[in-house]
Amino acid sequence: MQAIFPNFAYRRPSRTPIQLSWSGRTLVVACCLRFNRRARSTGPADSPDQTYADLILAGIEQAWSGTYQLGTEAMPEPVTVLVRFQAEGTRKAAAVRVHRLLLMPAHVISPLYRRIWGIFRTGQLESMGLNWTPRHPGSIVMPPYRQARTVRSVAAHEFGHLLGIGDAYGALYRFYSAAPGTGHYMMHSNSQVQPEEVRMLIRAHASGRMQFFPRRWQTRVFRDGLRREFGQLLRRIKS
Numbered sequence: 001m002q003a004i005f006p007n008f009a010y011r012r013p014s015r016t017p018i019q020l021s022w023s024g025r026t027l028v029v030a031c032c033l034r035f036n037r038r039a040r041s042t043g044p045a046d047s048p049d050q051t052y053a054d055l056i057l058a059g060i061e062q063a064w065s066g067t068y069q070l071g072t073e074a075m076p077e078p079v080t081v082l083v084r085f086q087a088e089g090t091r092k093a094a095a096v097r098v099h100r101l102l103l104m105p106a107h108v109i110s111p112l113y114r115r116i117w118g119i120f121r122t123g124q125l126e127s128m129g130l131n132w133t134p135r136h137p138g139s140i141v142m143p144p145y146r147q148a149r150t151v152r153s154v155a156a157h158e159f160g161h162l163l164g165i166g167d168a169y170g171a172l173y174r175f176y177s178a179a180p181g182t183g184h185y186m187m188h189s190n191s192q193v194q195p196e197e198v199r200m201l202i203r204a205h206a207s208g209r210m211q212f213f214p215r216r217w218q219t220r221v222f223r224d225g226l227r228r229e230f231g232q233l234l235r236r237i238k239s
Helices: 037-043 053-063 118-122 150-164 193-208 219-238
Strands: 018-023 026-037 067-068 079-086 094-098 108-111 137-142
Touching: 018 193, 026 053, 026 193, 026 219, 037 094, 053 079, 053 094, 053 137, 053 150, 137 150, 137 219
Parallel strands: 026 079, 026 094, 094 137
Antiparallel strands: 018 026, 067 079, 108 137
C-alpha cells in the first residue's frame, strides 16, 4: 500500500516559527527559535563549555529526530523525523527564555492577549495558558537548571508543546489524572518520543489545532492531587 502523507498548508509561512514538510518518507521539522540573553550567554555549572541555548537545541534534536513506525493505514512504513534549526531572522521565531521562576516549573505560554479564550476553541483547560496555533505556538520559559541533562530533557518536553501536543501527566488541568499507558512518553515523563506523539504533531499541523491526550474526572484522584500540589507550593514558598 502506498503511503498517503498529510499536507501542511501554512497561510503565512513567514509568520510561522515551526513548519513541517515531507521529503519522501522523512518528516522535516524546520524550527526558528529566538533565545534571550541569559540562554545565549550562560549555562549550567556541570557544562561550562555549553550555553543553555546549546543544550536546549541539542535536547530537542536528540529527542525528536528518529525513525518511527506510526502504524497507520495511510502511513504503513516507518517515517523518519528530522529536526532542523534555521537562523533567527529567517522568519518569525518562537521565543525561548531562561530566567528564574518563583513558583511555576518550566512551561510554554501564549502572550497575554491570547490567554484564557483558547479554552473556548478547544474545550481544554490547558488552553487557558497556551492557546496554540501554528502561527502562535507560544514561548518556552525555563528556569536555569544546574544540570545539563535536565536542561536537555525538559527542553525536549516543552518543545512538544510548541509542536502542538498537550501534556499526558497528571497536571491540575488534567484533573491530576495521567493519560493511561503514557508513563514512558515524552509528554508525560520527559522520557522518549513515541509514535503516538509523532502522529499527534502531524495532526496538529495538518489541522491547525492542538492535540490533547484523553482526560477523565476521578474525584479521589483530583482531591489527592490538589492536596499534594498545595503542600508542594507551601514548601516552595517557605524555602
